[in-house]
Structure formats: C-alpha cells, structure tokens
Amino acid sequence: MKEREPVKRGYSYKAQRRAYLFTTYFLLLVGAIVMLLPFLWMISTSFKPLSQTLTMPPKLIPSIFRWQNYVEAWNTAPFGKYFFNSFFIAIVETICEVIATIFAAYAFAKMDFFGKNVIFVAFLGTMMIPGEMLLVPNYITLTSFHWIDTYYALIVPFIVSVFGIFLLRQFFLSIPDELWDAARIDGSGRLGFLWRIIVPISRPGITAVALFKFIGSWNAFMWVLIVTNTPTMRTVPVGLSYFRTAAGTYFNQLMAAATMGMLPILILFFFAQKQFIQGIARSGIK
Amino acid sequence: MKRSFAIGMRRYRRGRFWRDTAQAYLYLLPAFVILGTFTFYPFINSFFVSFHSWLSFAPVKPFVGFANYVKIFQDDLFWLSLWHTVYYVLASVIPTMALALFIAVLLNSKIRGRSFFRTAFFLPYITNTVAAAMVFLWIFNRDYGLLNYFLHHLLGLNLIDWFNNPHYTMPVVILMGIWKFIGFDIVLFLAGLQNIDQQYYEAAEVDGATGWYRFRHITLPLLSPTTFFVFIISLIGAFKIFQQVYVLWPGGAGGPLNSAMTLMVYFYHVGFGGAWHLGQAAAVANILFVLIFIITMIQMQLSKRWVFYQ
Numbered sequence: 001m002k003e004r005e006p007v008k009r010g011y012s013y014k015a016q017r018r019a020y021l022f023t024t025y026f027l028l029l030v031g032a033i034v035m036l037l038p039f040l041w042m043i044s045t046s047f048k049p050l051s052q053t054l055t056m057p058p059k060l061i062p063s064i065f066r067w068q069n070y071v072e073a074w075n076t077a078p079f080g081k082y083f084f085n086s087f088f089i090a091i092v093e094t095i096c097e098v099i100a101t102i103f104a105a106y107a108f109a110k111m112d113f114f115g116k117n118v119i120f121v122a123f124l125g126t127m128m129i130p131g132e133m134l135l136v137p138n139y140i141t142l143t144s145f146h147w148i149d150t151y152y153a154l155i156v157p158f159i160v161s162v163f164g165i166f167l168l169r170q171f172f173l174s175i176p177d178e179l180w181d182a183a184r185i186d187g188s189g190r191l192g193f194l195w196r197i198i199v200p201i202s203r204p205g206i207t208a209v210a211l212f213k214f215i216g217s218w219n220a221f222m223w224v225l226i227v228t229n230t231p232t233m234r235t236v237p238v239g240l241s242y243f244r245t246a247a248g249t250y251f252n253q254l255m256a257a258a259t260m261g262m263l264p265i266l267i268l269f270f271f272a273q274k275q276f277i278q279g280i281a282r283s284g285i286k
Numbered sequence: 287m288k289r290s291f292a293i294g295m296r297r298y299r300r301g302r303f304w305r306d307t308a309q310a311y312l313y314l315l316p317a318f319v320i321l322g323t324f325t326f327y328p329f330i331n332s333f334f335v336s337f338h339s340w341l342s343f344a345p346v347k348p349f350v351g352f353a354n355y356v357k358i359f360q361d362d363l364f365w366l367s368l369w370h371t372v373y374y375v376l377a378s379v380i381p382t383m384a385l386a387l388f389i390a391v392l393l394n395s396k397i398r399g400r401s402f403f404r405t406a407f408f409l410p411y412i413t414n415t416v417a418a419a420m421v422f423l424w425i426f427n428r429d430y431g432l433l434n435y436f437l438h439h440l441l442g443l444n445l446i447d448w449f450n451n452p453h454y455t456m457p458v459v460i461l462m463g464i465w466k467f468i469g470f471d472i473v474l475f476l477a478g479l480q481n482i483d484q485q486y487y488e489a490a491e492v493d494g495a496t497g498w499y500r501f502r503h504i505t506l507p508l509l510s511p512t513t514f515f516v517f518i519i520s521l522i523g524a525f526k527i528f529q530q531v532y533v534l535w536p537g538g539a540g541g542p543l544n545s546a547m548t549l550m551v552y553f554y555h556v557g558f559g560g561a562w563h564l565g566q567a568a569a570v571a572n573i574l575f576v577l578i579f580i581i582t583m584i585q586m587q588l589s590k591r592w593v594f595y596q
Binding site: 037 | 310311313314317320323326331340342389406410412414425430435468469476522525528529533537550553558564572575
C-alpha cells in the first residue's frame with residue numbers, strides 16, 4: 001500500500017484536474033441550457049396546435065408541426081407592414097449614421113481645428129444624458145415639425161451616435177499619419193484619402209458601428225411607441241406589443257409572432273457574431 | 287530671406303489651420319445639426335418644460351415653477367416606482383455580475399466549445415426585449431407554463447401566480463433581467479480576464495499560490511477596471527427598465543397593485559399613458575437624470591479607492 005502512494009498521488013492530481021474539468025463543463029452546460037431553454041420552448045410552442053399548449057405535462061416536441069400558426073399570426077396583425085417599417089428604418093438609419101459618423105470621426109482623429117477639444121468634450125458629455133430624458137422635449141420638437149407619425153420622426157433623430165464616433169475615432173487614430181503625407185504628395189485631397197484609404201482600412205470598425213446601429217434601431221421601443229399613432233407606422237417590437245394584447249392566450253400564435261420578431265436579428269448575429277462581440281469587448285477596454 | 291520664409295511658412299500654416307477648421311466643421315456638420323437639435327437643445331428644453339404646466343393639447347402652457355416636482359414628490363406612486371427601480375437595480379445588477387464573473391472565469395480556463403457557450407449566454411442580450419417578454423409570459427404562465435410545471439408538478443411546491451400575485455411580479459422582472467443581461471457582462475469580463483498578463487499567474491504559481499488565493503489577489507484586483515465599467519453600465523441600464531414591464535403587464539399598468547411599477551413606467555404613465563402631462567413627465571425624466579448623474583459621480587470617487595489599474 002505504502003509503495004503505491006506516489007503513483008496514487010500522481011493519479012489524484014489527474015483525477016483532480018478531471019473533476020475540475022467535469023464540474024466546469026457541467027456548470028456551463030446547465031447554464032447554457034437555462035439560457036437557451038426559452039428559445040427552444042418558444043420555437044416548440046410556435047408549432048403546436050392550441051390544444052397541445054394546454055396539456056400537463058408539457059411536450060417539448062409537438063406531435064404535429066402546425067405551420068399554420070405563423071400564417072395566422074401574420075394575418076392577425078399587419079406584420080408585413082411592421083417588418084417593412086423595421087427594415088426600412090433600420091437600413092436608412094444605419095446608412096446615414098455610418099456616413100455621418102465616418103466624417104465626424106475623421107475630423108476628430110486626423111484634423112487640427114479650432115475648438116476641437118471643447119467640441120470633443122461636449123460630444124463626450126452627451127453620453128451622460130439618458131436617452132429617456134430627451135423623449136418629452138423631442139416629442140414636443142417633432143410635434144412642432146409636424147413629424148409625429150412619420151418616418152422622419154423614427155429615423156432623423158438617430159442618424160448620429162456619439163458612441164459610434166468614438167469607436168471609429170479610435171480606429172482612425174491607429175492609422176499612421178505618414179499615409180496622409182504620402183497621399184497628399186500623390187495629389188490626393190482629404191476626401192479622396194478618407195474614402196480610398198481610411199475607410200477600407202477601418203472596415204471592421206465601420207461594420208461594428210453599423211451592426212450596433214442596426215440592432216439598436218430594430219429593437220427601439222419607447223420612442224416608436226410614443227411617436228406613432230397609426231398601426232401602419234409601427235415597427236416589429238411595437239407591433240408585437242399590440243399583438244400580445246390582441247392574441248391574449250393563443251400562446252402558439254404569440255410564440256410564432258415572437259419567433260418571427262426575433263429571427264432577423266438572430267440571423268444577422270450568426271453572420272456577424274465576431275464583429276459584434278469584439279465591438280462590445282473593445283468598449284470595455286481602454 | 288530666411289526670416290521672411292519663416293513668416294511666410296507660419297502664415298501658410300495658419301492659413302492651412304483655418305482652412306482645415308472650415309473643412310472639419312463641414313465634416314462635423316451632420317453631427318452638429320442632429321446632436322444640436324435632438325440632444326443638446328432637448329437637454330435644456332427638458333428643464334424648461336418641467337417648469338411649465340405642459341398639457342400636450344392645451345394651447346397655453348403656463349409657468350408653474352417647481353409645482354411639477356412638488357406634485358411628483360407628493361405622489362405615492364412615484365416613491366413606489368422609485369423603490370421598485372432601486373430594488374430591481376440591486377437585485378438584478380449584483381447577482382448578474384457575480385454570476386457573469388463566475389461563468390467568465392469558467393470560460394477562461396482551457397476548455398473546448400468556448401465560443402458555443404459564449405454564444406449561448408450572449409444570445410438573450412441581442413434578442414428583442416418585447417419578443418423575449420412574450421416568451422417569459424408563456425414560461426411563467428400559471429396553468430400551463432414550463433416553470434410551474436417544474437416547481438409545482440415535479441417538485442410539489444405551491445402553485446405560483448407569477449403575474450397576478452404582487453409578491454412575485456418583481457422577481458419575474460428580475461429573473462428576466464438576469465437572463466437578458468448576463469451575456470453582456472460575460473463578454474466584458476472575458477475580455478478583461480484575457481487582458482490580464484499571464485506573468486502574474488506564473489509568478490504566483492512560483493510562490494505556491496493557487497485557486498481562490500490567485501483569484502482573490504490577482505484576478506479580482508487586475509479585473510477591477512472592467513468590474514467598475516460593467517457596474518456603471520449595468521446600473522444605468524437597470525435604472526431605465528421599461529420594456530419588460532410594459533409588455534408583461536400591457537399598457538404600462540405596472541402590474542397588479544402597481545407592484546412592478548418602475549420609474550420609466552411611471553414616466554410613461556404620467557406623460558403618454560393617457561394623462562399627457564408632459565411637464566410632469568419631463569420632471570420625472572430630469573429626476574432620473576440627476577439620480578444617474580449622482581450615482582456616476584459617487585462611483586467615480588469610489589473607483590479611485592478600489593479600482594486598481596495595471
């Protein structure tokens with residue numbers, strides 16, 4: 001027995017390591033299941049006939065797949081219009097924001113001008129203002145513009161984001177100034193330099209800014225709720241919140257609608273996961 | 287000759303500076319116009335409006351001084367909503383951060399499938415809150431929900447009416463908050479952990495430090511800038527909670543007996559949910575701003591004491 005002790009200790013280290021790994025995987029797996037269960041349950045319910053949503057114990061996999069739920073949900077509310085609005089607003093907003101942000105970030109990163117620091121600090125200061133504080137005064141402004149219940153109200157106030165300007169400025173700062181000197185010798189103006197050299201180099205940063213904007217625009221809620229009156233102006237989230245009241249306890253239809261509402265962003269996320277996660281991770285590191 | 291060249295150069299440079307200034311302002315023009323109209327001006331206007339009796343459709347909006355604020359401070363519902371908000375902030379932010387840190391540490395060890403786990407935890411963060419709230423409505427459903435199936439039918443606990451029993455409305459909102467935001471914290475913590483220089487751990491190993499000791503004396507202090515950042519961001523975000531409550535109890539009702547009425551739901555209720563008292567709503571929003579501002583300032587001060595920069 002005594003002779004085997006060193007061997008045993010060697011094993012015990014390995015065993016300890018294995019136990020540690022096992023615990024790690026176990027905990028992570030349980031966590032992942034808890035996180036994903038709502039999604040699975042949503043998709044599962046979205047295919048069930050109504051009778052199967054009212055059974056105990058609940059079944060994870062429906063015995064028949066009822067695609068009809070999606071059709072019925074789609075037809076109960078003007079979802080086609082909701083989706084058009086959401087896509088239209090998100091796309092226009094993103095394009096405008098990217099252009100405005102590139103110019104502003106370039107000015108801050110690569111140009112010397114009068115009042116630069118003051119303006120920069122003023123921009124920085126807006127990040128301290130909660131967007132909720134601007135809801136009432138902006139509502140009043142847009143009422144005087146007669147913009148309530150129009151696309152303008154849903155797009156124009158959001159085409160500049162200070163966060164995006166800072167993110168891109170960081171990217172532009174890392175580009176060496178020698179490139180600009182070289183470009184100038186070759187007879188390039190600032191505009192040409194910006195579009196032909198800076199923008200292509202900074203594509204990851206621009207993609208991140210665009211992604212944040214698109215997702216933010218798609219998920220926007222309270223503002224849309226406040227400035228739209230007619231159902232045809234609503235976006236997907238606001239449309240869903242009305243549908244939730246209208247559909248009551250038809251949980252199969254509710255879950256079909258919820259799935260449809262989540263899908264575009266989930267698809268986008270799976271394609272651009274890396275940029276998105278890196279963008280968030282970078283925001284935390286100075 | 288040389289001197290006049292120098293003067294000419296200086297003039298040329300100064301000329302370029304002003305030409306650059308003109309160009310830079312042109313580049314910043316969209317930002318000036320949009321931020322000026324929809325951020326700077328409304329920021330000032332918010333205070334202006336809050337000092338007036340600003341009923342949306344009334345032709346006259348008389349100046350009333352602090353009357354809107356007084357009215358809010360005398361409203362029990364405001365204090366109730368403030369209490370619920372603070373309750374939500376404390377009960378969701380701290381557990382979310384603790385759990386997120388734990389999971390981030392697990393993910394940071396040499397394991398396979400890290401990106402799968404990270405995605406799994408992150409997915410709720412990007413999903414639409416309204417759609418997610420609808421799913422929670424279904425999972426927490428009293429009679430046919432998945433949760434009550436586990437708790438009541440499998441474990442034999444009492445049947446809980448999550449949405450109609452005032453004691454359980456905030457817990458639902460908090461659980462959903464943890465589910466929704468944990469992935470965001472994990473991503474930031476993971477980035478922070480990967481940013482810690484491995485040298486420290488190697489040195490600690492030489493000294494024989496392991497496990498908890500390493501976590502307590504290396505990871506935690508070196509992670510404190512990230513922790514601080516996550517804390518501020520989460521706190522500010524949690525103060526503004528609205529969508530979940532709005533969808534779970536439709537129309538901004540704030541739950542049975544206002545048991546889930548939060549500050550922003552109260553804001554909506556005062557401003558847009560029927561009363562259209564924009565002056566009072568602006569006052570509520572300004573109070574939120576001041577609260578967030580004070581908290582940020584306090585944290586900035588505290589951070590000097592407990593944040594350790596590498």
